[in-house]
Amino acid sequence: MHKFPYEIDQTEFKGRRVLVTGGTKGMGQAILHRLHNAGATVASTARSAPVEHPGLFIPADISTAEGTAKIVDTVIGELGGIDILINNVGGSVAPGGGALGLSDEDWAYSLNTNLMAAVRLDRGFLPGMIDRQDGVILHISSIQRRLPLFEATLAYASAKAALSTYSKGLAKEMGPKGIRVNTISPGFIETTAATNLINRLATQDGCSADEARDKLMQSLGGIPIGRPGRPDEVAELAAFLTSNRAMSIHGADYTIDGGTVPTV
Numbered sequence: 001m002h003k004f005p006y007e008i009d010q011t012e013f014k015g016r017r018v019l020v021t022g023g024t025k026g027m028g029q030a031i032l033h034r035l036h037n038a039g040a041t042v043a044s045t046a047r048s049a050p051v052e053h054p055g056l057f058i059p060a061d062i063s064t065a066e067g068t069a070k071i072v073d074t075v076i077g078e079l080g081g082i083d084i085l086i087n088n089v090g091g092s093v094a095p096g097g098g099a100l101g102l103s104d105e106d107w108a109y110s111l112n113t114n115l116m117a118a119v120r121l122d123r124g125f126l127p128g129m130i131d132r133q134d135g136v137i138l139h140i141s142s143i144q145r146r147l148p149l150f151e152a153t154l155a156y157a158s159a160k161a162a163l164s165t166y167s168k169g170l171a172k173e174m175g176p177k178g179i180r181v182n183t184i185s186p187g188f189i190e191t192t193a194a195t196n197l198i199n200r201l202a203t204q205d206g207c208s209a210d211e212a213r214d215k216l217m218q219s220l221g222g223i224p225i226g227r228p229g230r231p232d233e234v235a236e237l238a239a240f241l242t243s244n245r246a247m248s249i250h251g252a253d254y255t256i257d258g259g260t261v262p263t264v
């Protein structure tokens with residue numbers, strides 16, 4: 001169970017139905033637990049079932065149209081709809097080697113996982129939100145949307161840029177219908193995936209995990225606060241943005257990166 005270093009209002013999300021994609025690890029898990037602890041009825045989805053999970057869990061591969069259709073059908077069947085949709089799943093599995101190392105399959109995987117999964121789930125849940133004139137959608141993008149790295153993640157960076165642009169346009173369309181749409185763009189956050197990467201780099205380079213973490217930070221040009229972010233810090237931002245405390249925050253893209261992006 002996730003521990004949060006701050007007090008949580010245990011009733012703030014009471015009566016709100018929340019779906020967090022990829023809520024079994026990393027940031028998604030922290031967001032799911034944060035909102036569950038605040039009284040929300042939660043649901044999540046991932047390819048592999050977690051050992052422990054609050055609320056409804058739907059096993060599905062979100063990178064396919066069949067996977068997202070299964071999620072929409074199950075959630076609507078079980079909960080009747082969703083009030084808050086947090087499109088968190090994303091990532092890159094592409095090999096290193098730069099732009100020429102990326103195959104059509106690498107590009108398709110990145111676009112399907114980081115862009116189309118959100119597009120398809122939004123399309124599935126928006127009609128219910130529009131009927132109720134109430135809903136909140138959050139997209140988890142990345143600072144790579146405007147600080148693209150090319151060694152292994154150019155397709156990922158491009159897909160996240162598309163996700164951020166899509167999110168902004170969707171906000172313009174959905175605001176008048178009572179639905180708030182925002183984006184969070186994290187920098188280096190020490191999640192399950194990031195810890196695994198640090199350990200892999202440490203083994204590969206024959207150095208300590210601390211040295212491998214430093215090298216990763218340097219590859220981003222450094223992190224002014226001197227450390228990666230934590231999943232619970234992203235969860236707190238997500239909780240704020242999806243709460244009624246942020247009723248006039250709409251079409252925004254919040255960077256949470258310890259100061260990594262060097263420009264305004």
Ligand SMILES: NC(=O)c1ccc[n+]([C@@H]2O[C@H](COP(=O)([O-])OP(=O)(O)OC[C@H]3O[C@@H](n4cnc5c(N)ncnc54)[C@H](OP(=O)(O)O)[C@@H]3O)[C@@H](O)[C@H]2O)c1
Pocket residue numbers: 021022023024025026027028045046047048049060061062063088089090091092113140141142143185186187188189190191192193194
């Ligand atoms: N960590 C960072 O430094 C960082 C920085 C910027 C942006 N982000 C973004 O933040 C989001 C969360 O990243 P994270 O680091 O927290 O990831 P993570 O620790 O790797 O967790 C990813 C979650 O998504 C699920 N998932 C992955 N692929 C899936 C698929 N095809 N279908 C269904 N579920 C899938 C995973 O479960 P299964 O493996 O069981 O499917 C897991 O629950 C992503 O959009 C990522 O791009 C992360």
